Amino acid sequence: MKNKSNKQKTAETRKANLLSVLEKHGINIYDDLDKGKFPQFVIPSRSVNNIVYDKKIRQYILGNASAIRSSRNMSQLRSYTQLTWLAFFVNRLVREGKSSTLRDIYYSSQAFSIDFEDQPESDNIIVDLEAVTSSPREEFHIFPEERSSVFGDLTIEYTVPGYEGKRVNLSDHPDGYLIGPSLSSAELVDTSAELVIAIEKGGLFTRFVEENVHKKFKSIIVDTAGQAPRSTRSLLKRLNQELGLPVVILADGDVYGEHIAMVIKSGSANAAHLRELTVPDAKWLGVWATDIEKYKLPTIPMTESDIKRIYDLQKDPRYQEGNWKKQLEVFLKLKRKAELEAFSKYGLTNITDKYLPAKLEESKSL
Amino acid sequence: MSKESFSQISPSEFFYRNRDLAGFSNPTRSLYTSVREFVENALDACDQKKILPDIHMSIKAVDSEQSDPKHYVLTVKDNGPGIDPKHVPHAFGTVLYGSKFGLKQARGMFGLGATMAILYGQITTNKPVTVKSCSDDKTADEFVMLLDIQKNKPVILKHNTKEASKTGLSVSIVLEGDYSKAGSKIRDYVSQTSLITPYASITFEDPSGEKFHYPRIVKEMPSPPTIIKPHPHGVDVETIRRMIVDTHYQIPAVDNKMIEKVRKELGQKKNLTNKDILERAQKKWSDLSRPVRTIIAVMSFLNVDFDGLKKIRIDDLDVANKRLTYWDFGEAQSHAIDLDPESPYYKQLANTVQGDTLLTFLTKRFQRVGPTTAEKFCEFAKLKPERRIGSMTNEELVRLADALQKFDDFLAPDPSCLAPLGEEPLSKGIMKFFNPEFASVIQRSASAYSGFPFVVEMGVAYGGDIPSTGLKVYRFANRIPLLYDEGSDVVLKIVNEMDWSRYKVKGDPPLVIVSHICSTRIPYKTVGKENVADRPELERELKNALQFLARKLAVHMSRQGAADMAKKRANLYAKYVPLISQFVTELSGKKKEPNYKQLIKMGSEIEEQIQ
Numbered sequence: 001m002k003n004k005s006n007k008q009k010t011a012e013t014r015k016a017n018l019l020s021v022l023e024k025h026g027i028n029i030y031d032d033l034d035k036g037k038f039p040q041f042v043i044p045s046r047s048v049n050n051i052v053y054d055k056k057i058r059q060y061i062l063g064n065a066s067a068i069r070s071s072r073n074m075s076q077l078r079s080y081t082q083l084t085w086l087a088f089f090v091n092r093l094v095r096e097g098k099s100s101t102l103r104d105i106y107y108s109s110q111a112f113s114i115d116f117e118d119q120p121e122s123d124n125i126i127v128d129l130e131a132v133t134s135s136p137r138e139e140f141h142i143f144p145e146e147r148s149s150v151f152g153d154l155t156i157e158y159t160v161p162g163y164e165g166k167r168v169n170l171s172d173h174p175d176g177y178l179i180g181p182s183l184s185s186a187e188l189v190d191t192s193a194e195l196v197i198a199i200e201k202g203g204l205f206t207r208f209v210e211e212n213v214h215k216k217f218k219s220i221i222v223d224t225a226g227q228a229p230r231s232t233r234s235l236l237k238r239l240n241q242e243l244g245l246p247v248v249i250l251a252d253g254d255v256y257g258e259h260i261a262m263v264i265k266s267g268s269a270n271a272a273h274l275r276e277l278t279v280p281d282a283k284w285l286g287v288w289a290t291d292i293e294k295y296k297l298p299t300i301p302m303t304e305s306d307i308k309r310i311y312d313l314q315k316d317p318r319y320q321e322g323n324w325k326k327q328l329e330v331f332l333k334l335k336r337k338a339e340l341e342a343f344s345k346y347g348l349t350n351i352t353d354k355y356l357p358a359k360l361e362e363s364k365s366l
Numbered sequence: 367m368s369k370e371s372f373s374q375i376s377p378s379e380f381f382y383r384n385r386d387l388a389g390f391s392n393p394t395r396s397l398y399t400s401v402r403e404f405v406e407n408a409l410d411a412c413d414q415k416k417i418l419p420d421i422h423m424s425i426k427a428v429d430s431e432q433s434d435p436k437h438y439v440l441t442v443k444d445n446g447p448g449i450d451p452k453h454v455p456h457a458f459g460t461v462l463y464g465s466k467f468g469l470k471q472a473r474g475m476f477g478l479g480a481t482m483a484i485l486y487g488q489i490t491t492n493k494p495v496t497v498k499s500c501s502d503d504k505t506a507d508e509f510v511m512l513l514d515i516q517k518n519k520p521v522i523l524k525h526n527t528k529e530a531s532k533t534g535l536s537v538s539i540v541l542e543g544d545y546s547k548a549g550s551k552i553r554d555y556v557s558q559t560s561l562i563t564p565y566a567s568i569t570f571e572d573p574s575g576e577k578f579h580y581p582r583i584v585k586e587m588p589s590p591p592t593i594i595k596p597h598p599h600g601v602d603v604e605t606i607r608r609m610i611v612d613t614h615y616q617i618p619a620v621d622n623k624m625i626e627k628v629r630k631e632l633g634q635k636k637n638l639t640n641k642d643i644l645e646r647a648q649k650k651w652s653d654l655s656r657p658v659r660t661i662i663a664v665m666s667f668l669n670v671d672f673d674g675l676k677k678i679r680i681d682d683l684d685v686a687n688k689r690l691t692y693w694d695f696g697e698a699q700s701h702a703i704d705l706d707p708e709s710p711y712y713k714q715l716a717n718t719v720q721g722d723t724l725l726t727f728l729t730k731r732f733q734r735v736g737p738t739t740a741e742k743f744c745e746f747a748k749l750k751p752e753r754r755i756g757s758m759t760n761e762e763l764v765r766l767a768d769a770l771q772k773f774d775d776f777l778a779p780d781p782s783c784l785a786p787l788g789e790e791p792l793s794k795g796i797m798k799f800f801n802p803e804f805a806s807v808i809q810r811s812a813s814a815y816s817g818f819p820f821v822v823e824m825g826v827a828y829g830g831d832i833p834s835t836g837l838k839v840y841r842f843a844n845r846i847p848l849l850y851d852e853g854s855d856v857v858l859k860i861v862n863e864m865d866w867s868r869y870k871v872k873g874d875p876p877l878v879i880v881s882h883i884c885s886t887r888i889p890y891k892t893v894g895k896e897n898v899a900d901r902p903e904l905e906r907e908l909k910n911a912l913q914f915l916a917r918k919l920a921v922h923m924s925r926q927g928a929a930d931m932a933k934k935r936a937n938l939y940a941k942y943v944p945l946i947s948q949f950v951t952e953l954s955g956k957k958k959e960p961n962y963k964q965l966i967k968m969g970s971e972i973e974e975q976i977q
Contacts, residue, residue, distance in 0.1 A: 026953030033947055034960035036968065071946065071965075072972065074935050081942040081949075088949035113945060 010242055011159055011187050014139060015094060021133050022091045029084065038072035041083055044131045044273055051272045053317040058265070058280045060272040062131070069128075082125045083132070085114045090129065090140040097161040099141040099181035102126065131273040138184050138231045148232045149176035149202075151209050152193050152220030154239075156186040174209055176223065184231045188242050195219040196239050197356075198282075200226060200251040200260055204340050204351070211352040217360070220245070227256075228264055233277040236264060240279045247279045248363060250356075253287030253297065254337035255309045258327055266318055285359040288323070289330035292338045295355065298345050299336035306337065379515055389479075389895075390486045393435035397425070397543030398551050400486065403479030404442035404537055405556075406846060409563060411446035411535065413785070416587055419566035420445040423556070425545060427573045435544040437491050438573065440483075443536040448501030451527075458484060458497050458537070459513050459520020480537070485513055487541035494523055498536040506530035545573050551849055553578065557799075558840060558847035562787065562882060564795035583798045584791045595733040597779040598743075599817025600887075603767040609731055610721060610755050618657040620664075620680065625672050631658045640671050660718045663711035667703060668692070683715065721756035724749055724766075734777040743773050771816075779819035781812030786821045786884045787845065796825045800878055803829035804926075806918040807880075810911050815903040820885035822904070824911040826919055829926075832876035837861065842882040843890075843898060850896035857881045859900060860908045869916040870923035879915075881908065932970065939969030 025041075032039035044050070045065040054061045071080045089108060093100060100108065106122040109115070116122040126137050137143075154170040160182040167189060170177050177183060197219045199205050205223035208214070214221055220239065224232055239245045249264055251257030261284035267277055292299060310332050313319050319328055331337070343351035385391070389399035405423060412419035421444050428437040449457055458481065484495045500506035510524035545552075549572065556570045560580030565587050570578040596605065618624055631654050632638070632646045647654065647662045654662070665675060667690055681700065682691040688705040705712050722730065728740040735743075744751040747769030749762065758766065786809055787795075793807045807825035814820065832838075841848040841857050852858055861879055871877060883898060891899040898904070947962040 022953060023955060026950045026955070029946065029950040030954040030956060030960050033943075033950065033962045033965060036961075036964040038965065038969075039946070071943075072969075074931075074938060074969075074972070077938050077942050077969075081945050084946050084949045084953075088953045091953050112949075113941075 010238070011185055014135075015159075015185075018133060018135055018139050019091065019094060021135075022087050022094075025087055025132070026091075038070055039080075040068050040070035040072070041080065041128075041132055043067050043069055043128055046127070046131060046273060051269050055317075057275070057278075058318075059267040059275070059278045060269045061275070062272050079125065079128075082109070082114055082116065082122075083128055085109065085112055086125050086129050087132075090142070093141040094139075097141075097159070097185075099143060099160075101143055101145060103145075105142060127273075134274065136230055136234060136271075136274050136276055138181075138234055141181060141185075143181050143184075143231060144229055147178045147180060148225040148229055149205065149223045150179055150183070150220065150235065151176035151205070151222075152191070152214045154191040154193065154220050155189040156183065157189050158182055158186050160185060170220070171214065176205065176209065176221070179222075179229075179232050179235055184234060188238060191220065191243055191245070193218050193220045193245060196222060196236060196245045196247045198222045198224050198228065198236060198247060198249045198264060199340075200224055200249075200257060201340055204250070207348070208352060211349055213352055213356070216352075217356070224251075224260065224264070227260055230271065230277055233264060233279075236279050236282070237277060240281065247282040248285045248360070249282060250285050250340065250359075251287070252337070252339045253289065253292055253342070254302070254339075255306055255313065255328065255331055257287065258284065258324070258331075259309075259313065262318060262324070283363045284323075285363055286355070287338055287340060287342075289327045289334060291355075292334060292336070295343070297338035297342040299334070299338045299342070302331075302335050302337055307332070307335065379518070385482070385486060390482060393490075393542050393544040394547040396483075396486055396490075396541065397438065397440070397545060397548045398555065399479070400440055400483035400539065400541060400543075401425070401442075401552050402555060402846070403483045404440070405559065405568075407480050408442055408444035408446060408535065409559075409566060409845070412444060412566070413587070413590055415447040416590060417446055418582065418585065418587060419563070419568075421566060421568045422571075423569070424571040425543075425552070425573050426571075427545070428540065430573065434546045435542050437493075437540055438543045438545065439538060439540050440487075440543075441536065441538040443534065445532065445534045448499045448533040448535050450501050451499060451507035454497055454499050454507060454509050455511060455520040455522055458495060458509075459511055459522075460518055481513075483541070484537075484539055485515070487539035488513055489515075490542035491540045493540035496536075496538040500530040500533050500535075503531060503533055504529070554849055555847055556580070558842070558849070559845075561795050561799045561840065561880070562792075562842045562845050562847065564787075564791050564798070584794050586791065588785050588788050588791065591783045591785040594780050594783040595731060597814070597817040597819070598728075598732050598735065598770040598773065598776050599814070600779070601732075601767065601770060601817070603763055606763060606767055606770075610727075618660060620661065620675055620678075622676075624657070624661065625675065627655075628658050628661050629672070631655065638671065640665060640669055640674075643671065656718070659714055663714040663718075664690070666709070666711040667705055667715075688712075716757070717754070721754055723751060724753045724755055724758075725751040727755045733780045739775060739777075742775055743769065746773050746775075778812070779814040779817055781819045781821060783886055784812065784819055784821050784884045786823050787882060789823070792823055792825050792880070792882070796827050796878075796880060800827045801831040802827035802876075802878070804919065804922045806915050806922075808911050808914050810907050813903055813907050815889065815901040818885055818887045820883060820888075820904065820907070822907040822911050823882040823884070824908070824915055825880040826915040827878040827880070828919060828922065829876050832878055834874055834876045836874035837866075837871075837877045837879065840878065840880045841898075842880070843888045843895075844884055845882070846895075848896050848898070851892070852897070854891060855897040856900040856905060857883075857898065857908060860905060860912055864912060864916065866916070869920040870927065871916075871919065877919075879912070881911075883908075935972065936966075936970030939966045943969065 029039040043066060044062045045067050046062065050063040050065040051060055052063050069076050069080050069083065071077055102123055103119060105126060106116055106119040109122060126142060129140065130137055150170055152170055155167055156170065158164060158166045163182065195217055197213065199208065199221065202223050202225060205221060208221050213219060222232065222236060236247055240247050249261040251260045264279055265282040266280060271277055291297070310328055314328055319325055340351065343355055390396040401423065405421060408421050409419050421442065423442045426439045428439060460481065487493065487495065494510045494512045496508065496510050498506055498508045505527050507525065507527050509522060512521045512523065514521050556568060556578060557580065560566065560568050564583035565585065567582040568580045632643065632650065643662065644666055664680060677694065677696050679693040681693055688707055689702050690705055691700060691702045693700050724744060725737065725740050728735050728743060729737055741751055747766060749766060789807045789809050793805060796805045796807065805825060805827040807823070810822045812819050812821050839858055839861055841855060848855070883904070889899040889901050889904065891897045943962050943966045947959050951959050
């Protein structure tokens with residue numbers, strides 16, 4: 001049993017850190033105004049030129065270039081004010097333990113005479129604040145609409161208002177628990193699991209619960225619902241870091257599945273300004289291109305966009321070596337793909353009984 | 367020498383049959399053209415005598431109940447010099463009678479239009495024209511008359527004389543017109559005329575009784591143009607032929623007066639025989655005047671005395687072919703006799719009729735041609751400078767005309783025959799007319815195309831009362847508004863070719879361009895005289911003028927832009943700084959808002975950075 005209760009409460013710490021960063025910015029701006037100086041934000045540049053791959057930490061990061069958003073520049077005054085407003089609003093959200101969505105932010109702004117022209121504009125300002133504070137928006141209590149789920153023997157302790165101190169075990173409900181604001185801000189208390197299995201599809205997630213994969217393999221099962229949302233990646237990261245659990249990934253046997261695994265492992269270029277979202281040690285179990293032949297899976301032909309995507313990824317520095325490179329080449333050769341459900345050809349439990357143990361064994365040597 | 371061929375077909379008859387050519391194609395166009403012709407005549411008359419024009423124009427329906435097209439009474443009254451009563455019947459009752467044959471800028475050409483309008487009125491309504499004229503401040507003559515189309519002669523129906531106190535002319539005709547269709551063009555014409563004639567006061571009363579009054583904006587009149595000799599590039603073979611005919615040394619008309627003169631110079635004796643005359647003439651030859659010598663030379667060949675001379679009319683003296691043609695009134699037939707080239711009188715006649723040498727002709731009859739240029743030209747044209755122009759053959763005349771066009775060393779045409787409006791009156795007119803926030807004008811220096819001098823004047827006006835409906839071009843030529851056929855005009859072509867965005871003009875700007883071309887001959891594309899053709903020289907001048915004005919406009923636009931920017935900036939800081947202040951007060955956990963007022967002030971004062 002891993003028990004974390006004696007350790008520092010990480011969710012609390014992160015919250016406190018964020019509030020202090022926001023307050024520091026607030027004081028600086030306040031002082032500038034008072035002294036008759038034009039306040040400004042320094043925002044790490046997110047332009048393509050400034051996104052570089054860091055081999056050491058194995059993820060995309062921002063280079064040294066940064067942009068200044070100054071209230072002195074008339075054309076930036078509006079977006080400067082928007083950014084200040086967001087810092088102010090996030091401060092309220094976090095202090096009051098309220099959560100909101102991207103769309104909420106767009107509408108909330110209107111109560112403060114901050115007129116965003118459309119939601120993309122407010123979404124952009126949110127990314128700006130992420131870059132300024134080096135915190136993902138989930139820390140701001142701003143969540144996307146899409147949700148994924150988690151199931152397994154993991155006890156958490158809520159920090160959201162009204163539930164403070166309340167504990168829940170995530171194996172209590174067979175459909176799993178939504179990875180939402182309250183779960184994201186909860187403390188991870190303890191677990192008996194030794195492994196985290198991230199799986200691309202909701203259908204398979206249910207199968208795994210039914211087949212007691214969490215018991216058979218002492219695992220926490222996470223449904224990524226396609227490309228993993230950031231709150232899900234954030235949870236995987238915490239499970240890996242705070243509880244020391246290895247993470248393995250099962251996705252469809254195509255180029256997109258391979259990339260879902262890669263993003264969990266080393267992030268995306270879009271989130272290069274954030275470092276709390278990657279699990280560098282995560283392992284991609286399958287379905288590999290080579291598995292398609294090995295397990296004689298039924299296949300469907302790739303589309304043109306599938307093939308184009310392979311060529312695109314071949315230019316990515318992370319696909320330049322090892323198994324990642326090899327699998328892309330085999331996919332390109334096969335020009336066919338196989339879904340996780342393809343194992344059902346050999347019986348519904350084939351994937352949990354045969355494939356999963358075999359791949360877990362194989363992964364030890366990776 | 368009279369041009370009999372001119373009157374053999376009556377000009378009235380000709381215009382009657384070809385009235386479409388002169389802009390009288392339908393009731394709408396005819397009403398508009400008539401208005402133009404009378405107003406322009408009135409303005410021209412005032413211009414010539416330096417009288418500040420006061421024009422009153424009215425159009426009244428004869429029967430307002432009728433539907434268009436119907437009969438209208440068009441009356442145009444001016445305060446010009448008037449016309450001497452004895453010329454009135456001819457001036458208004460004869461086609462091709464006018465005083466505008468000289469080479470200088472005028473609105474109308476030859477004064478054809480007014481008579482055309484009268485003619486049109488007469489053929490559509492069978493009503494006479496009424497002309498009231500006072501040319502001496504004392505009496506006014508009123509004529510009511512019709513045109514005899516076949517004979518090209520006025521028929522006076524009524525004539526009376528009254529007392530008067532002011533000079534001026536009033537012309538009133540009844541014509542078939544369509545005001546419901548022509549009205550907007552006529553109103554445009556009157557208002558635009560007032561723009562390009564800011565020194566005139568113009569009043570127009572329309573058929574509904576509504577009055578449009580355009581008061582005088584400036585009191586100074588532009589200096590009137592002077593009549594000048596033609597430029598060599600501007601003449602053709604026919605013009606040269608006329609110039610040669612028009613020489614001082616043509617054969618004098620043989621009338622009683624002339625015979626008296628000959629008698630007087632020979633001594634007061636009557637009934638001399640031909641022989642006596644020649645003898646006396648020989649003795650006194652060196653004292654005789656040139657016309658008398660010419661008459662005596664002719665008498666020597668015809669072998670007649672004074673009585674005989676009275677019975678004939680000399681028709682032609684063909685020196686090159688040594689033939690003299692004359693008409694014998696008694697026999698009512700034409701005769702031709704051969705001239706003896708050996709006779710001393712032949713030389714006299716030849717010199718007279720052959721006229722000046724080419725060199726003299728060039729220097730005397732053309733503007734800005736000196737002896738040096740003339741000699742160079744003769745060499746260029748491969749014609750001898752001492753050649754007598756009267757003896758030149760048709761082929762030589764064609765060669766001469768051709769060479770005059772092609773010779774490049776003539777000086778540019780003399781622009782003193784032009785009367786541009788001038789920058790100040792134009793500017794005042796534009797300011798008054800459009801009430802813009804910005805206006806600029808330019809008068810280019812004179813230039814020429816094909817020997818015709820021209821001057822381009824142009825103005826731009828921006829903003830103010832001008833609606834933001836896009837660029838509008840007002841075209842004028844010799845102070846006449848051009849309202850039809852805008853699309854194919856050279857001015858519009860130049861304006862459309864401009865890249866306005868380079869001059870900070872975007873979208874549908876509240877922009878007006880006023881273009882005025884002055885020339886002794888505007889290169890109109892069509893006989894309707896509504897659109898100007900694109901000559902390279904004209905295009906270049908228009909382009910230069912427009913670019914100059916566009917640059918001025920651009921300076922204004924950036925100044926305006928800077929002012930707008932400063933205002934926008936002040937607004938932005940006034941809006942956003944208090945918001946920032948409000949947010950960070952809570953964010954930083956303070957109670958009191960920071961002192962942000964100074965920042966609003968500073969924000970609005972920042973110099974615009976160059977992006």
